[in-house]
Amino acid sequence: MELLVVKKRQNYIAMFFILVALLSYGAMEVTGFEPAQALIAIPQAIVWSLSNFYPTMASIKNLPAILIKLHETVFLAIVATTTGGICAMAFALLSTKGVPVFTVMCRLIASFFRNIPDTVWAIVLLLSFGQNVISGYIALFFATFGFLTRAFVETIEEVGANSIEALEASGATYGQIVFQAIIPSCITQVVSWLLFMIETNIRSSTLVGMLTGTGIGNLFNIYYKFFDYHSASLVVIMIVIVILIIEAASNHVRRMIL
Amino acid sequence: MAFLECIDITKEYANTIALKKISFSVNKGEMVAIIGPSGAGKSTLLRCINRMIVPTAGDVIFDGVNFNTLNSAQLREQRRKIGMIFQHYNLVNRLSVVENVLHGRLGYKTTFEGIFGRYAEGEKEEAFKILARLGLEEQAYRRCDELSGGQKQRVGIARALIQEPKLMLCDEPIASLDPSSAKIIMDYLWDINKSIGITCFVNLHQVDVALKYADRIIGIRKGEVIYDGPPCALKKETIHQIYDSKTGELIMD
Numbered sequence A: 001m002e003l004l005v006v007k008k009r010q011n012y013i014a015m016f017f018i019l020v021a022l023l024s025y026g027a028m029e030v031t032g033f034e035p036a037q038a039l040i041a042i043p044q045a046i047v048w049s050l051s052n053f054y055p056t057m058a059s060i061k062n063l064p065a066i067l068i069k070l071h072e073t074v075f076l077a078i079v080a081t082t083t084g085g086i087c088a089m090a091f092a093l094l095s096t097k098g099v100p101v102f103t104v105m106c107r108l109i110a111s112f113f114r115n116i117p118d119t120v121w122a123i124v125l126l127l128s129f130g131q132n133v134i135s136g137y138i139a140l141f142f143a144t145f146g147f148l149t150r151a152f153v154e155t156i157e158e159v160g161a162n163s164i165e166a167l168e169a170s171g172a173t174y175g176q177i178v179f180q181a182i183i184p185s186c187i188t189q190v191v192s193w194l195l196f197m198i199e200t201n202i203r204s205s206t207l208v209g210m211l212t213g214t215g216i217g218n219l220f221n222i223y224y225k226f227f228d229y230h231s232a233s234l235v236v237i238m239i240v241i242v243i244l245i246i247e248a249a250s251n252h253v254r255r256m257i258l
Numbered sequence B: 001m002a003f004l005e006c007i008d009i010t011k012e013y014a015n016t017i018a019l020k021k022i023s024f025s026v027n028k029g030e031m032v033a034i035i036g037p038s039g040a041g042k043s044t045l046l047r048c049i050n051r052m053i054v055p056t057a058g059d060v061i062f063d064g065v066n067f068n069t070l071n072s073a074q075l076r077e078q079r080r081k082i083g084m085i086f087q088h089y090n091l092v093n094r095l096s097v098v099e100n101v102l103h104g105r106l107g108y109k110t111t112f113e114g115i116f117g118r119y120a121e122g123e124k125e126e127a128f129k130i131l132a133r134l135g136l137e138e139q140a141y142r143r144c145d146e147l148s149g150g151q152k153q154r155v156g157i158a159r160a161l162i163q164e165p166k167l168m169l170c171d172e173p174i175a176s177l178d179p180s181s182a183k184i185i186m187d188y189l190w191d192i193n194k195s196i197g198i199t200c201f202v203n204l205h206q207v208d209v210a211l212k213y214a215d216r217i218i219g220i221r222k223g224e225v226i227y228d229g230p231p232c233a234l235k236k237e238t239i240h241q242i243y244d245s246k247t248g249e250l251i252m253d
Helices: A002-031 A035-052 A062-097 A100-117 A120-127 A131-170 A176-212 A215-225 A229-257 B042-049 B072-079 B096-106 B111-115 B121-133 B150-159 B179-196 B206-213 B234-245
Strands: B002-011 B015-027 B031-035 B058-061 B080-086 B167-168 B199-204 B216-221 B224-229
Touching: A062 A100, A062 A131, A062 A176, A062 A215, A100 A131, A120 A131, A131 A176, A131 B058, A131 B080, A131 B096, A131 B206, A176 A215, A176 A229, A176 B096, A176 B111, A215 A229, A215 B096, B002 B042, B015 B042, B015 B058, B015 B216, B015 B224, B031 B179, B031 B206, B042 B058, B042 B167, B042 B199, B072 B096, B072 B167, B080 B150, B096 B150, B096 B179, B121 B150, B150 B179, B167 B179, B179 B199, B179 B206, B216 B234, B224 B234
Parallel strands: B031 B199, B031 B216, B080 B167, B167 B199
Antiparallel strands: B002 B015, B002 B058, B216 B224
16 A cells, blocks of 8 residues: 555656656747757857957956946945835735735735836836936836835745734734834844845846946946957956855845844 | 623634634633634634634623724724733744833834833833743843743733733643643633633643633534533533543543
């Protein structure tokens, strides 16, 4: 009897792998993706990168310009995250208040903003705000707001539910519960999500900048289109360095608050 | 008129009936234990009393007030007369013991005072007095996540006591505790009931504990009252009826 159960489970595992293989194959057929060609292309790409995509002494003189733009992009990401986070917190609190109408409304709005990628937001906003930093900011803000609302709702429901119940039973108002129970119990996760979002937004804002013609993304685009691969590579290296620094800093903050 | 009266309380969920027309009345100062198997509706019944769960039908009349007629501000005012303690303590773990105790005063504060935690000196003194009574004065400034289960439950009791409640609802207060901590908690509840005269409602899994501490036992099975009376009159057959078990299936046999 038990042997049969084990056999059955083995069959399920085998079926699962067959299914994954079939799905991958089907997807390749549909999209016309040729794995063999892709494999051949990799060495070519490496050779091309090594011979063209590296900073030279000549490109180093662009460093001040790159740093100015990078600074703009990083601060755009931080502002979009903090403002988006505050709005997301307000929505998350409204959504978990226990009034069904608010819950449904907040979730629908957040899900709408979350499910449209920030690059799509950027392109749409370009039409109304033009090529400037405002379009980039709003695009990042929308995407951040949508994502963080969901993350905060889950955090509150997971961490706060018990103490919310206790304070509600003692006759506390919702405002009191928010500041005395929800925020103290959720603050570490909330800060952690914000730090994560700042990292993500620095990457996204590079991409969004290419579309909205602002920040480091635009600079990269310009160097690239003028065949100045050496300066373009310097941009990439600087972005990577900044992200690593932010990551290290946020890990440090996380360790401190936990 | 009885101190607490429940009349035909019914709670229906989408496709199950959790409570079927439960009625009882309780006098001031009684220690009532509610026993019954898991899923019988003990927790639902307790939460229907302070309206943390809104019953589908029926009335709760507490201290002369019918809870059905209250708006949310009036309900909060009634709730501060009812202390509640929980199986999982439901403390804010990242705050200190005394901060958690003072949460019990929030019902008496304006929203603004509560948000900024502006408690009166007298309230703080009272908090320390209650902590001393529960043997926790040395833990007052420790964070709640550093405490043991038994200590956390005592903080829960302190938070309820500072409300100056007339009624205590205890939802399986000892279900997550080891036997010696469980005894300490039950002794404190007994003491609160006898010396301060606070009416207590305790949901319990352990029949022997209920028999030892309660003045009155209400046995529930599948949302219906099977037994309601003093512990001495509770027969073994009735216990088996409550738990749907046969002789020899329960540890007490």
